[in-house]
Amino acid sequence: MAMSGGVDSSVAAARMVDAGHEVVGVHLALSRNKTYGDGRQRGCCTLDDARDARRVADKLGIPFYVWDMAEEFAEAVIDDFVEEYRLGHTPNPCLRCNESIKFTAVLDRALAMDFDAVATGHYAQIVQGSAGPELHRAVDPEKDQSYVLGVLQPRQLSHSIFPLGADTKDVIRAEAEARGLLVAQKPDSHDICFIPDGDTAAYLRRQLGSLPGDIVDAESGEVLAQHDGTYAFTIGQRRGLQISRPAANGAPRYVVDVEIGTRRVTVGPPELLDVYALEGIKPIWTTSPLGDTPIELLAQVRAHGVPVPARAHELDERVMVELLVPIRGIALGQAVVLYDGTRVVGSATIASTTRAA
Amino acid sequence: MSDRSYLDHAATTAMLPAARAAWIAASEHLGNPSSLHAAGRFARKVVEESRESIAADLKTRPSAVIFTAGGTEADNLAVKGLYWHRQQTLGAKEPLRVLASAIEHHAVMDPVAWLGDHEGAMIEWLGVDREARVNTTAIGELLSNNSDVALCTVMWANNEVGTIEPIERIAELCKEHEVPFHTDAVQALGQVPMNLGALGADAVTVSSHKVGGPFGVGALIVNPATGFTPVLHGGGQERDVRSGTLDAPAIAAFAVAIKHAVEHQVEHAQHLRELRNKLVQGVLATVPGVVLNGDPDLLDGGRLPANAHFSFPGCEGDSLLMLLDAAGVDCSTGSACTAGIPEASHVLLAMGVDERTSRASLRFSFGYPSTSADVDRVIAALPGAIERASRAVSSRSA
Numbered sequence: 209m210a211m212s213g214g215v216d217s218s219v220a221a222a223r224m225v226d227a228g229h230e231v232v233g234v235h236l237a238l239s240r241n242k243t244y245g246d247g248r249q250r251g252c253c254t255l256d257d258a259r260d261a262r263r264v265a266d267k268l269g270i271p272f273y274v275w276d277m278a279e280e281f282a283e284a285v286i287d288d289f290v291e292e293y294r295l296g297h298t299p300n301p302c303l304r305c306n307e308s309i310k311f312t313a314v315l316d317r318a319l320a321m322d323f324d325a326v327a328t329g330h331y332a333q334i335v336q337g338s339a340g341p342e343l344h345r346a347v348d349p350e351k352d353q354s355y356v357l358g359v360l361q362p363r364q365l366s367h368s369i370f371p372l373g374a375d376t377k378d379v380i381r382a383e384a385e386a387r388g389l390l391v392a393q394k395p396d397s398h399d400i401c402f403i404p405d406g407d408t409a410a411y412l413r414r415q416l417g418s419l420p421g422d423i424v425d426a427e428s429g430e431v432l433a434q435h436d437g438t439y440a441f442t443i444g445q446r447r448g449l450q451i452s453r454p455a456a457n458g459a460p461r462y463v464v465d466v467e468i469g470t471r472r473v474t475v476g477p478p479e480l481l482d483v484y485a486l487e488g489i490k491p492i493w494t495t496s497p498l499g500d501t502p503i504e505l506l507a508q509v510r511a512h513g514v515p516v517p518a519r520a521h522e523l524d525e526r527v528m529v530e531l532l533v534p535i536r537g538i539a540l541g542q543a544v545v546l547y548d549g550t551r552v553v554g555s556a557t558i559a560s561t562t563r564a565a
Numbered sequence: 566m567s568d569r570s571y572l573d574h575a576a577t578t579a580m581l582p583a584a585r586a587a588w589i590a591a592s593e594h595l596g597n598p599s600s601l602h603a604a605g606r607f608a609r610k611v612v613e614e615s616r617e618s619i620a621a622d623l624k625t626r627p628s629a630v631i632f633t634a635g636g637t638e639a640d641n642l643a644v645k646g647l648y649w650h651r652q653q654t655l656g657a658k659e660p661l662r663v664l665a666s667a668i669e670h671h672a673v674m675d676p677v678a679w680l681g682d683h684e685g686a687m688i689e690w691l692g693v694d695r696e697a698r699v700n701t702t703a704i705g706e707l708l709s710n711n712s713d714v715a716l717c718t719v720m721w722a723n724n725e726v727g728t729i730e731p732i733e734r735i736a737e738l739c740k741e742h743e744v745p746f747h748t749d750a751v752q753a754l755g756q757v758p759m760n761l762g763a764l765g766a767d768a769v770t771v772s773s774h775k776v777g778g779p780f781g782v783g784a785l786i787v788n789p790a791t792g793f794t795p796v797l798h799g800g801g802q803e804r805d806v807r808s809g810t811l812d813a814p815a816i817a818a819f820a821v822a823i824k825h826a827v828e829h830q831v832e833h834a835q836h837l838r839e840l841r842n843k844l845v846q847g848v849l850a851t852v853p854g855v856v857l858n859g860d861p862d863l864l865d866g867g868r869l870p871a872n873a874h875f876s877f878p879g880c881e882g883d884s885l886l887m888l889l890d891a892a893g894v895d896c897s898t899g900s901a902c903t904a905g906i907p908e909a910s911h912v913l914l915a916m917g918v919d920e921r922t923s924r925a926s927l928r929f930s931f932g933y934p935s936t937s938a939d940v941d942r943v944i945a946a947l948p949g950a951i952e953r954a955s956r957a958v959s960s961r962s963a
């Protein structure tokens with residue numbers, strides 16, 4: 209049972225115990241920089257979180273250990289995150305963490321030690337289908353985390369348990385309260401646990417240094433401003449452009465392109481952001497491969513994005529996705545997760561997009 | 566036979582029934598040992614009789630015993646108190662040197678490092694050999710330029726690998742060069758003969774819960790002629806060197822535990838040694854590739870009789886610990902754990918063990934309640950745990 213010290217994994221652990229499993233709590237140490245939280249910071253990696261998790265385990269009467277995954281995490285998640293940004297992409301580190309750490313490094317270690325499965329406090333559901341375990345959305349649309357689990361393969365799913373997927377967050381909070389778990393009032397954790405202040409641009413500037421370039425108008429080609437690193441820009445971004453002059457027609461401008469070689473950031477009107485088709489690489493299928501005949505599915509490109517109807521098929525290790533409703537502002541490096549109703553079919557990393565209809 | 570085997574007595578051991586009885590008896594009386602009235606006099610009598618008893622058992626004078634709230638506090642008082650006092654008496658403007666072994670417990674190592682970081686002290690970490698033993702010749706050379714050495718601290722016996730250090734020789738060298746000498750005897754007490762009067766160290770740390778007394782009480786046994794600058798300021802209860810109301814019941818129980826430890830030291834060591842040797846021989850015979858760390862002499866010229874410390878190459882200590890825990894065996898990786906995050910042991914690294922092997926290590930430590938059945942349980946559980954733990958390692962490097 210992966211225990212972060214937060215509400216969700218604590219209730220999940222309690223439910224695992226109630227279900228009669230022989231449960232061992234494991235807290236992942238993902239950072240060698242050990243600090244105590246200040247009580248305000250939301251995260252998953254402070255010593256306070258480890259202590260909270262230990263208290264919950266003690267309360268439940270289960271053994272508890274800290275597993276040091278800092279090296280694996282730095283390599284598979286943080287280095288990848290920085291490198292992707294350097295390439296002008298926008299990665300999702302939670303997906304990478306699930307793919308490489310929680311459901312690979314942790315799961316493999318647990319299986320090697322003769323445990324049967326890894327349970328986590330993710331909001332998602334596993335349904336036994338005719339072709340094997342299926343990954344489905346959680347019932348709570350606000351909390352659904354199936355998107356960041358879209359990287360799981362059949363073998364991983366068959367050894368995973370998500371005890372929370374059939375309930376809403378309110379039910380879980382109330383249950384934490386009723387069980388007397390002190391973590392009931394803890395805020396939800398941050399999007400990116402290794403950037404506790406939430407300032408991704410500043411983090412990347414520290415990692416990558418200053419790489420100045422131009423901010424250019426898409427329509428006039430005019431240089432509007434300077435920036436000190438393309439990594440601070442994501443396609444579709446509107447805020448933080450620091451352009452003093454408004455567009456000719458007064459309309460807001462968005463980042464429409466980020467070019468690494470020339471360090472050029474292009475801004476323009478939102479219409480330029482509409483994506484009609486995309487190509488994904490490194491596909492992962494939760495149950496079985498998609499196949500090369502286009503089929504109608506739903507496509508989602510952000511953790512809390514709206515799924516849109518799409519037609520998708522495989523072509524030479526790639527996934528071709530035609531979006532039947534355009535999605536505005538897709539950055540390369542994001543994951544596209546394909547759904548069949550509530551079922552996760554699979555995911556791929558977006559390598560190119562088509563913006564003209 | 567109980568269904569678990571506790572083999573982590575170096576972390577803490579079971580309270581002795583006699584110590585518990587003394588503790589409870591003293592707790593039934595009201596009184597602050599510093600008060601002048603009858604209740605206070607009674608509490609003071611408990612404290613002073615305990616002090617005399619401890620002094621007699623350790624072969625020193627009652628005025629040498631400074632009670633503290635445990636081994637950690639006594640170590641801090643020794644390290645910082647000696648450093649600051651030495652600085653004062655030398656009127657030193659320049660930073661002073663501290664000689665400390667590289668294998669000290671964190672309760673010594675961290676105050677020493679703190680002096681380096683915050684007071685500008687120059688720290689000479691004394692290296693050790695493959696058996697974790699310091700080199701007295703090297704210490705002698707460092708001491709020969711003694712004018713700026715504030716103190717030398719080398720533990721009596723190491724808490725991880727059980728190596729007994731040549732502290733008599735170091736005490737002699739320090740005396741010869743007029744440098745204050747501290748030794749942390751927390752692990753050694755009860756396992757080796759102890760004559761503090763003959764040793765002549767300036768400060769010796771002992772802790773109650775390692776010898777069957779309650780937690781949170783210990784003592785620094787000092788040379789009353791040696792000066793210490795206080796670390797805790799307040800009522801000055803302990804010779805103005807240490808402040809805080811004394812815990813009379815805990816001190817009474819501590820004295821009983823020390824008496825027991827000293828009076829039964831020889832047969833206790835014999836009992837521990839038999840069990841430990843059975844474990845070592847069993848493990849060496851059943852586990853291919855295993856390495857016994859520390860002094861290999863199982864007749865204990867140079868090793869604590871309670872200690873067995875192994876490296877199991879190809880495994881991670883924390884996986885093994887978890888699997889043995891599930892099999893009913895409580896043992897330890899022996900290294901410092903902040904919030905349970907395993908770190909490579911500074912002791913093993915100082916011994917020249919590589920980082921990977923040092924992470925593959927476990928300590929088993931025996932105590933008076935230990936039995937032969939505990940050894941059998943470990944030997945029965947180890948092969949399965951090792952097999953699974955090594956699978957877990959290969960899953961990681963795959």
Ligand SMILES: Cc1ncc(COP(=O)(O)O)c(C=O)c1O
Pocket residue numbers: 575576634635636637638640670672720723724749751752772773774781782783
């Ligand atoms: C060698 C040594 N010194 C000091 C201490 C700390 O003693 P206490 O737990 O009484 O603070 C310990 C115990 O962990 C120890 O093994």
